[in-house]
Amino acid sequence: MAIFSLLLSGLLIGWQMMKLLKQPNEMKVEFMSELTQSMKTVCIGRYLVDVPSSFVLNIPLANVDGFDIRPAKVSMPSLDLFRERNQVDENKWRQIAHNTEASLLRESIRVGGDGHIFSYRESARHNRTLMIQARKWLNTREYWLKQESIISDEEKDIEKAKATLNK
Known part of the structure; x- marks a missing residue:
């Protein structure tokens, strides 16, 4: 049992x-x-x-045509604020002296009505490398492309950024 x-x-x-x-x-x-x-x-x-x-x-990083694409954490509610932010960043890089040039900013190029490309050094100590940053306002959104470049490739990389912004 x-x-x-x-x-x-x-x-x-x-x-x-x-x-x-x-x-x-x-x-x-x-x-x-x-x-x-x-x-x-x-x-x-x-x-x-x-x-x-x-x-x-939530994709933290993508790469298109050699440019890193990152989602902007700061939302820009208007085209006017987008343009104002571009101007603030341009002035900031222009005012900081580089050890071999007048400022960190090497080039500031407007592309179309709502695009902008900056070529700048990240600090006064960077001599061979620089950053190419392309920004565009499209359909109420802000897009940034960023690529590290070397001085000898600066023109080529700026042209590539222009082509990417114009797509």
């Missing part, structure tokens, strides 16, 4: 365990059903992907 009650207890425990293990799978199915009821399409590179409407795309 002891063996029978032990066997029966084992079967009951096993049956209860199966019920408990089955519940999370049912919960997952229910959760996925709710999650996929409302979908939106996002573009990731060359692909259009359907994702839940609550999905937030």
